Amino acid sequence: MRNAFVRALTDAAATDPRVVLLTGDLGFKLFDEFAACYPGRFVNVGVAEATMAGVAAGLALAGKRPFIYSIAPFVTLRCYEQIRDDICYHRASVVVVGVGGGYSYGPNGPTHHALEDIAVMRVLPHMTVICPGDPAETVAAVHALLAHGGPAYLRLGRAGEPSVHEGPVAFRVGESLVIREGGDVTLLSTGNMLATTLAAADLLARRGIACEVVSMPTVKPLDVDRIDVAARTTRFLATVEEHSIVGGFGSAVAEQLAASGAAGRLWRFAAPDLFSSTCGDQAYQRRMCGLTPEAIADRLAALLAAAP
Amino acid sequence: MPIGELLARARAVRAAVVRMAHTGGTPHVGSALSCVDILIALYFHAMRIDPSKGGPADDMFVMSKGHGCMAYYATLAERGYFPPALLATYARDGGTLPEHPMPGGAPGIEVATGSLGHGLPIAAGLALARGLDGRDGRVFVLLSDGECNEGSVWEAAMFAAGRRLDNLVALIDYNGLQAMGRCDEITALSPLADKWRAFGWAVREIDGHDVAELVHALDELPFEPRRPSMIVAHTVKGKGVSFMEDDTEWHYRSPSTDELARALEEIGG
Numbered sequence: 001m002r003n004a005f006v007r008a009l010t011d012a013a014a015t016d017p018r019v020v021l022l023t024g025d026l027g028f029k030l031f032d033e034f035a036a037c038y039p040g041r042f043v044n045v046g047v048a049e050a051t052m053a054g055v056a057a058g059l060a061l062a063g064k065r066p067f068i069y070s071i072a073p074f075v076t077l078r079c080y081e082q083i084r085d086d087i088c089y090h091r092a093s094v095v096v097v098g099v100g101g102g103y104s105y106g107p108n109g110p111t112h113h114a115l116e117d118i119a120v121m122r123v124l125p126h127m128t129v130i131c132p133g134d135p136a137e138t139v140a141a142v143h144a145l146l147a148h149g150g151p152a153y154l155r156l157g158r159a160g161e162p163s164v165h166e167g168p169v170a171f172r173v174g175e176s177l178v179i180r181e182g183g184d185v186t187l188l189s190t191g192n193m194l195a196t197t198l199a200a201a202d203l204l205a206r207r208g209i210a211c212e213v214v215s216m217p218t219v220k221p222l223d224v225d226r227i228d229v230a231a232r233t234t235r236f237l238a239t240v241e242e243h244s245i246v247g248g249f250g251s252a253v254a255e256q257l258a259a260s261g262a263a264g265r266l267w268r269f270a271a272p273d274l275f276s277s278t279c280g281d282q283a284y285q286r287r288m289c290g291l292t293p294e295a296i297a298d299r300l301a302a303l304l305a306a307a308p
Numbered sequence: 309m310p311i312g313e314l315l316a317r318a319r320a321v322r323a324a325v326v327r328m329a330h331t332g333g334t335p336h337v338g339s340a341l342s343c344v345d346i347l348i349a350l351y352f353h354a355m356r357i358d359p360s361k362g363g364p365a366d367d368m369f370v371m372s373k374g375h376g377c378m379a380y381y382a383t384l385a386e387r388g389y390f391p392p393a394l395l396a397t398y399a400r401d402g403g404t405l406p407e408h409p410m411p412g413g414a415p416g417i418e419v420a421t422g423s424l425g426h427g428l429p430i431a432a433g434l435a436l437a438r439g440l441d442g443r444d445g446r447v448f449v450l451l452s453d454g455e456c457n458e459g460s461v462w463e464a465a466m467f468a469a470g471r472r473l474d475n476l477v478a479l480i481d482y483n484g485l486q487a488m489g490r491c492d493e494i495t496a497l498s499p500l501a502d503k504w505r506a507f508g509w510a511v512r513e514i515d516g517h518d519v520a521e522l523v524h525a526l527d528e529l530p531f532e533p534r535r536p537s538m539i540v541a542h543t544v545k546g547k548g549v550s551f552m553e554d555d556t557e558w559h560y561r562s563p564s565t566d567e568l569a570r571a572l573e574e575i576g577g
Binding site for chain 1: 435
């Protein structure tokens with residue numbers, strides 16, 4: 001996903017001279033091509049996320065389209081007030097790019113885990129929040145955000161996420177992508193849980209449970225129409241995200257269901273409201289909190305069996 | 309513009325400031341009076357600007373010490389960015405001139421501030437963009453001394469020096485008082501000019517109420533090629549109203565009717 005992002009941004013920079021890439025001294029060798037092609041438009045700000053966000057706001061106010069890049073907790077939490085005041089308050093077209101969504105940086109420990117970023121970004125006025133589900137969605141997201149403008153948060157995984165889409169995809173900000181149709185339960189996935197969600201749907205299909213699988217890369221503005229349709233057609237919904245159970249994608253969907261008065265039932269698959277207490281890679285951390293295809297399928301099958 | 313006329317403009321702005329503090333019932337009058345002469349020297353002498361239309365090569369200003377914005381609003385009105393009558397809406401319900409500037413709150417206000425430590429990074433970004441585009445025009449930013457407690461100020465100081473942003477000019481309104489007391493009793497702020505020199509800036513220290521000295525320093529920008537410029541302007545909080553000068557009380561109080569009359573008499577605006 002990280003490489004897809006850099007590829008897409010490097011391509012976009014070729015046709016859009018406003019694109020500027022800033023990094024908080026992370027992404028060793030990742031930006032070599034971008035920096036070689038557009039040396040003036042690649043800026044390593046140093047380990048200074050607050051200044052990076054403020055500088056990006058200034059660039060955007062002067063007509064540039066800056067992207068600021070670092071590991072997700074650093075580029076969201078460390079400079080949160082700069083994102084709120086300098087970027088969102090000014091409606092500055094800055095894309096905050098967080099690499100390492102969820103447990104991507106698993107063995108680095110909880111300082112590097114990003115489990116609150118969707119929550120804190122989506123509460124900000126004017127902010128768009130996009131969590132691509134695979135490399136193809138990442139490319140589409142870069143183009144969608146450049147077309148859309150305004151403040152945005154782009155939450156990436158890390159590297160090696162499986163491709164779910166067979167070829168290129170396109171979406172506009174706010175649009176979801178139906179990956180698979182099915183009538184028993186709708187699985188709504190955001191970000192780097194897409195492949196896991198699809199694998200869970202495969203397991204459930206073997207048990208005779210037909211899942212509609214929808215990729216929702218845009219958490220804000222939420223595709224409320226799609227949620228309303230799902231609530232009407234399958235009645236049972238589940239959200240899947242590698243983010244805290246508090247305040248993220250599942251919360252956003254729950255807010256919409258409650259506000260619309262839909263009769264559907266929602267289950268949220270997410271990380272617990274805890275710092276991980278043991279060391280482990282992303283696969284380990286996902287196992288510990290039930291975010292594997294098997295755990296999701298087992299729990300969902302049991303919930304469906306018990307549901308009235 | 310002759311120095312005498314700049315001084316007259318400064319008196320007019322100080323009078324507007326104390327009126328706003330009185331009618332708005334707002335604090336920070338000391339912080340506003342402290343930076344009036346700096347703003348006058350910038351807006352009536354140094355900055356290449358056209359308030360009637362503006363242009364991409366115009367100089368820009370960022371009021372990083374947003375709490376001093378009464379002086380900023382009054383200077384913009386005095387300079388012709390908007391009618392002085394708009395100042396009567398300061399801090400009023402439904403208005404667009406809050407106690408810290410909002411984006412587009414009035415003509416001439418492009419950057420909103422309020423939380424300290426934000427203006428220098430934004431100004432550095434604006435200056436960087438000009439460099440990328442090969443555009444003329446400088447970016448001025450006014451900081452408070454207490455604001456230099458913020459880590460983001462020093463992050464941006466290193467960034468601007470590292471990028472050799474010699475179209476960036478920062479000024480510090482160094483009145484020596486911050487919200488709860490004397491700067492040097494709160495953190496080791498001094499030697500402030502030496503700190504900026506050590507961070508790679510070309511620094512001048514001047515009397516921030518001596519308009520002639522301000523004009524002279526501003527005429528010599530940039531102080532060194534390929535370095536951002538810093539003017540450490542020594543000032544007095546509440547300058548121009550004897551009973552407000554160098555008193556933290558006026559970070560919080562607004563003048564009563566009687567105090568307003570006395571202040572206006574002293575200012576002579």
